[in-house]
Amino acid sequence: MSKKTLGWLLVFSVILNISTVVTFSYFRWVKTNKARSFSHGRDHRDYFNQQLGLTKAQADSMEILRSKFWQEIKPLRMQLDQARQELFEILKQDTLDDQKINVKIDEISEIQKLMQRKTIENFLQHQSILAPEQNKKFIEIMSSRLFFGEPGRGRSEKFREDRYKREKTDTLKLNEERPR
Secondary structure (H helix, E strand, O other), X not given: OOHHHHHHHHHHHHHHHHHHHHHHHHHHXXXXXXXXXXXXXXXXXXXXXXXXXXXXXXXXXXXXXXXXXXXXXXXXXXXXXXXXXXXXXXXXXXXXXXXXXXXXXHHHHHHHHHHXXXXXXXXXXXXXXXXXXXXXXXXXXXXXXXXXXXXXXXXXXXXHHHHHHXXXXXXXXXXXXXXX
């Protein structure tokens, strides 16, 4: 074979190898990560089903409650995010208006109060589905998640302490920088 033909074969082989590696990487990493992100909710439900020993009817009822709850909470979370953004816009101003700040804090508190009420209503509805032993285990799981965080999910006690320290430091810095 001539040198020119060997050169073209080498170029073709390199391109083929690169495209194979890129394709493999795409399906290995991108597709797998998408599948993982969709399966988180299913993992959560499977965990509860296993830990509580739910019947099919109980699991179905809990799924309906969960779906209904998130449909009700989603607009409230969006309102809360919007109100928090508006509060920070107020805080970014050169001169701070205490009245505007307090009004926005009250608005945020009302949204949080409504979310908390809906959460407790949802919690009580879940409890009504469960047998007494399942209910005890459910309360144990939920309280450990609420107060101590779920291992591996970034909500450990140390994480909370560190976050509190960071937020306190940030608040102090913000107060020092802003004229009143």
